Amino acid sequence: MTLRRGFLTISQWAEKIENALAHPQDVGPIRNIDAGDERPFDAIFIGGGAAGRFGAAYMRAMGGRPLIIDRWPFLGGSCPHNACVPHHLFSDCAAELMLTRSFAGELWFPDLRGKIVSIKEVVDLFRKGRTGPHAVMNYQSKEQLDLEFVLNAPAHILDAGAVEAAGEIFRARALVLACGAAAAPLDAPGAHLLGVHTYASIVETLDKEPGPTIVVIGGGKTAVEYGCFFNATGRRVVMLVRNRPLDMIADGETRGYALDRMREQGVEIVEGAHIVEIIGDAEGRAARVIAETSTGRLEIETDFVFHALGERPHSDMAVETLGVEVDAKGAIVVDDALRTSIPGVYAVGDLIGAPMEMFKARKSGAFAARSIMGEAVKYRAADWPDFLHTHYEVSWLGLGEEAARARYSNVVVLKLPPDTPDGLNVGLPAGDRTMLYAMARPHMSGFQKLILDGDTRRVIGAHHVGYGAKDAFQYLNALVKRGLTIDELGDLDELFLNPTYFIQLARLRAGQRKLTSM
Structure with a gap:
């Protein structure tokens, strides 16, 4: 599908994206390339998430010619699809539910004492609403930012200046790796069972209302944010934490106040816990979690396990085809100008490691664009303000x-x-x-x-x-x-x-x- 001379409204984009998500092969690649522009591409951005889209937009604004290639039929990446946006929705729900439960039966508040509310209904609501932001970003990128892109087509790196996608070979003087990251896997027997979820799979595959007890593995931002939401729905939530929860909050009193309020809402936090096994039932669904703790063996009956153990950069393709240098966690090593160990190849966003935050993705993409266009830039994510959600x-x-x-x-x-x-x-x-x-x-x-x-x-x-x-x-x-x-x-x-x-x-x-x- 070629769009350069066509026009899609935001609503039409939403319909196109929904069709492509449901039937990607039927829709095929979505191309928006200016055949009349004879200039070579200044950069190919592999990935149209926050880092790639903002980088390409900045380069275009500077007079350059970027091209975005993404496997999704939309721009914006995982944030609006299954990462940042759903966790903000769930955190809004947690705050509303804590207020309602705190004043249960008082003033105009309904009495939710002892009642469990649906998680799946909120997930389903998100699934229905998430196409809107995708459609806006596609519309904005084409009609307002004048970006060229090939969507719904995975990219295959050929060398430091060439990429194949949708049956074509595209060349540029620079390559920007903006492939993002995914939830780190849980290394424990039973991690494959139904009912064992990450932040992405809960949005994509939740098919059953979780039971009255949920086990959360991890104590970082994602684990705490989702754990508090699960708790606010009225379920028993047991957080199994290897070290200590909310460790990223440097101030002890602030951390203590946040944890005290979590515990007050009923969140059970077990520190020093190591997962031994998740045991399934006859249907292949999680039924029990076994962990070793400082006080002995712990067994919890549950049909729903959520784990958040950090993220792993999508660096494999770049390592295999280009040989870029990565660190022990798989993050691509870059200098202050976002250059990798391979000349002409840059990396941005989650692909270059912590902090895996939106501000760094957008900003690093823009700085890479400036670097490619000849500016002397220096960027390292340092001294940034930070936040997370509990309730x-x-x-x-x-x-x-x-x-x-x-x-x-x-x-x-x-x-x-x-x-x-x-x-x-x-x-x-x-x-x-x-x-x-x-x-x-x-x-x-x-x-x-x-x-x-x-x-x-x-x-x-x-x-x-x-x-x-x-x-x-x-x-x-x-x-x-x-x-x-x-x-x-x-x-x-x-x-x-x-x-x-x-x-x-x-x-x-x-x-x-x-x-x-x-």
């Missing part, structure tokens, strides 16, 4: 208090709730989505901490558990990296009730010549 939004940047005290001699901490024995009963911080908690369940209204170097008055860390703050961390982080002081933060104009309270707290203390904690 709450948890956001952080900079140093945790422990690391700050190890590095600085005069650390000042401003936080809410106050650090007193009854601080959790104060109902602060209260802001977006926490006002009912503040009035009736104050210990659930959130936690925040601002960490300062008392000598330079600079902000060196910020941490928040609640809602509505994570967007602000994108901009707060840029200010912190530029040396934001408590005085400058206190001079900002806040929106009341701002979920972070950082401006208010800064203003309350900025008048002190010698800063003290609060």
Whole structure:
């Protein structure tokens, strides 16, 4: 199917994508190539996810000629299809359900005590709705960004400047590997059984409502986010964690508050757990999980196991055909200009390892494009703000208090709730989505901490558990990296009730010549 001179509306794109997903061979390759442009391609982007699409768009905006090749019939990659977007949907559901269960039978809330709600209905809802973002990105890429692409066709690397797809050979002066990553496999007997899922398979293959008990293997972002959603639906959730959960949260108090609220909702967390086996029933479906823990052998009856053990980059094709250098985890090694060990070959996004985050994918794609087009660029993902979902939004940047005290001699901490024995009963911080908690369940209204170097008055860390703050961390982080002081933060104009309270707290203390904690 050739589209260059054709036009599809967003709705028509959605229909085309649905048909291609259901019958990929019948639809065949989807081509959008400008036959009238006689220039050679500056780069072929293998993969049209966040890294490839943003990289190609940036190159096109600079006057270059990129080509995207992707096996999917849509641009945007796994994020809207089975990764980031569903976990945000599930986290929205977790927050709504926690609120409803916290006020069960009170005010206008229904009584969900002892009731299990459907997981499959939410998954089915997502399946029906996910084509919309795909269609928008296809439309935007063709009609607004003027990108050339070949979709619904896997790419086969021939050499550092040539790729075969859809029966054609395409050549360019540079090759950008943007193949993404997939969930790391579970190395345990029984991992193949029905009812054993990753973040991708739950969306694609869930065919049965999970029973009353769910086992989650892992303690990182994905494991916690999905585990909290499963818990919020009313099920017993047992998290089996090899080390400790939420280890990426550097500040101990912030991590502790988030974990306390998870446990309060009923999430069972078993640290130091090693999976021995998943035992199936006569129909080949998971029936029981066996694990070794620090206190002995643990057996849990369950028909649903979710594992999130990190991601593995899709680097095999590049290694086999080009011989690119990879690290011990299979991530392609690149320099600050996103160049691999093979001249003319670049790699971006999840393919180059942690952090496997959207911001890095988009930004690395753009930096690779700039590098190919002759700019002297340097990019390493460092000092970024971060977040995850429990039943709450948890956001952080900079140093945790422990690391700050190890590095600085005069650390000042401003936080809410106050650090007193009854601080959790104060109902602060209260802001977006926490006002009912503040009035009736104050210990659930959130936690925040601002960490300062008392000598330079600079902000060196910020941490928040609640809602509505994570967007602000994108901009707060840029200010912190530029040396934001408590005085400058206190001079900002806040929106009341701002979920972070950082401006208010800064203003309350900025008048002190010698800063003290609060």
